[in-house]
Amino acid sequence: MMNPTRGIKSRRTRPAKDPLSREIIVQTAYELLKKQGIQGISMRRVAKELDTGPSSLYVYVKNFQELCAFVLDYGLGQLVLPTSAEGSWKERLFDALDAYLMLLFEQPGLAELSLTTIPMGTNSLRLIEFILSALYEGGVSSKAAAWGADLFLFYVSSTAFEHVSWKQDGNDHMSVIKQSFQMVNPVHYPLIASLKEELFSGDTEAKERFRWGLEVILQGILKTRH
Known part of the structure; x- marks a missing residue:
């Protein structure tokens, strides 16, 4: 006989899941990226x-490549770009690229994604638009600005990826490389031997060498305005 006072238990053993959406999928993938790096995200792991x-x-996403593009764009939402009142066009350009570099430093997975993923989304477009606007203000032609923006982004991404990959590895690669250069035979490699200090110079914390690279790229763009 049924007991009328007995409570009926639901077969559900846990709370209802939030409905899927592209936003939830991207946010979940981004959290996995922060915890485990790019190796930590895949369609299967996100699922x-x-x-x-x-x-x-x-x-909600066509494939893994599109997911990575959306994750990169989601991470770029943290990027703070200079305002139009902050210095000259060149100062704003360099400050924006410096801010981009620091974001990639702080979120290592983003550095690799920025090298392997085609940007897609409003935040990626915002960064590209900012670079193009600064170059236009500097008198750079359409083709040079378009190609130059791509070159700037690649330079920043590769610099960040080298930095974070060495840091994650846990080994002091720079010291090992520097030591090997210090020991080269000056007879066989006279220029390396004479420039062994200069080859490793540049204040890393002040990003002196990084800013020098930005200047070299910019001057090359300005000299090829067509």
């Missing part, structure tokens, strides 16, 4: 984190 199957994600 597992969301307690669903990988096929469910393809309703």
Whole structure:
């Protein structure tokens, strides 16, 4: 006989899941990226984190490459760009690229994504638009500005990726490389031997060498205005 006072238990053993959306998928992938680096994100791992199957994600993102593009763009939402009142066009350009570098330093997974992913989204477009606007203000032609923006972004991404990959490895690669250069045979490598100090000069904390690289790229762009 049924007991009328007995409570009926739901078969549900846990709270209802939030409905899937592209925003939730991207945010989940970004959190995995922060914790585990680029190796930590895949369609399968994101799906597992969301307690669903990988096929469910393809309703919202076409493929893994598109997911990476959206994750990169989500990370770039933290980027603070200079205002139009902050210095000359060149100062604003360099400050923006410096801010981009620091963001990639702070979020190591983003550095690799920035090298391997085609930008997609409003935050990526905002950064590119800022660079193009600064170059236009400096009198750079359309083609030189377009190609120059790509060169600037690649330089920043590669600099950041080298920095974070060495840091993650845990080994002091720079000291090892510097020591090997210090020991070169001056007879066989006279220029390396004579420039062994200059080859490793440049204040890393002040980003002196990084800013020098920006200046070299900019001057090359300004000399090829066509």
